[in-house]
Amino acid sequence: MRILLLEDEKDLGIAIKRSLLGQNYVVDWVESGQEGLYLLENPNINYNVGVFDWLLPDLSGIDLLKIIRAKNNHLPVLMLTAKDTMTDKITGLDAGADDYLIKPFEMLELFARIRALLRRNQEIKPQxxxxxxxxxxxxxxxxxxxxxxxxxxxxxxxxxxxxxxxxxxxxxxxxxxxxxxxxxxxxxxxxxxxxxxxxxxxxxxxxxxxxxxxxxxxxxxxxxxxxxxxx
Structure with missing residues (x-):
């Protein structure tokens, strides 16, 4: 399973990638929305889940999400953010996010939410x-x-x-x-x-x-x- 991780906090990005690699995922980690868009438009790479930080340099996670949804890209996306108001959550979900995780969080919860997104993915119905x-x-x-x-x-x-x-x-x-x-x-x-x-x-x-x-x-x-x- 391949995951696209967009996170501009270097220490957090390193920690998340290391933890996901330990769960047998292939992880591409980039620190900007434009880099993420470039990878998502690469026809040779297929991602199973996206983990997007909301606030990213040059192109926010929310704006990137809106772009790929407008292109009918149905990649399951988990948003990571410190924004925890109900309005923020609604904004993220309305933009096309499949799930929402508030920082700081435990890695075990991140793993569980990714597994849940994978189960929803039509490619992986069986356990x-x-x-x-x-x-x-x-x-x-x-x-x-x-x-x-x-x-x-x-x-x-x-x-x-x-x-x-x-x-x-x-x-x-x-x-x-x-x-x-x-x-x-x-x-x-x-x-x-x-x-x-x-x-x-x-x-x-x-x-x-x-x-x-x-x-x-x-x-x-x-x-x-x-x-x-x-x-």
């Missing part, structure tokens, strides 16, 4: 996603595997491995190119080396091989990678 014998639980952000005799074990994955396997599970049998994986699973400010995708898939395959799933992700030479459904 679980199952592909072959893999089970992704959106409530706990874990991936489990169903072994013989009905035994279920959790696969210990790093954040990047989790995001990579989740993306494959959401697109089974579909060839995913290196550029698609980079665009969806690596933050825009990442220091990316040329073979990072191949290296990450190699690590994921090694981990899956411990559960007799080492051939689950195949290389389609010259094109990309695919999660196989056939044996």
């Amino acid at each position: 679980q996603l199952k592909v072959k014998n893999l089970i992704l639980d959106y409530q706990t952000n874990t991936i489990k595997i169903e072994l013989k005799l009905g035994k279920i074990e959790m696969i210990p994955l790093t954040n990047k491995e989790f995001n990579l396997l989740e993306f494959f599970m959401r697109h089974p049998q579909q060839i995913l190119t290196r550029d698609q994986l980079l665009d969806q699973l690596w933050e825009i400010d990442s220091d990316i080396i040329s073979n990072v995708v191949a290296a990450q898939i190699r690590l994921l395959r090694k981990k899956l091989s411990q559960y007799e799933c080492d051939d689950l992700i195949e290389t389609v030479y010259g094109l990309g990678y695919r999660l196989k459904l056939d044996n």
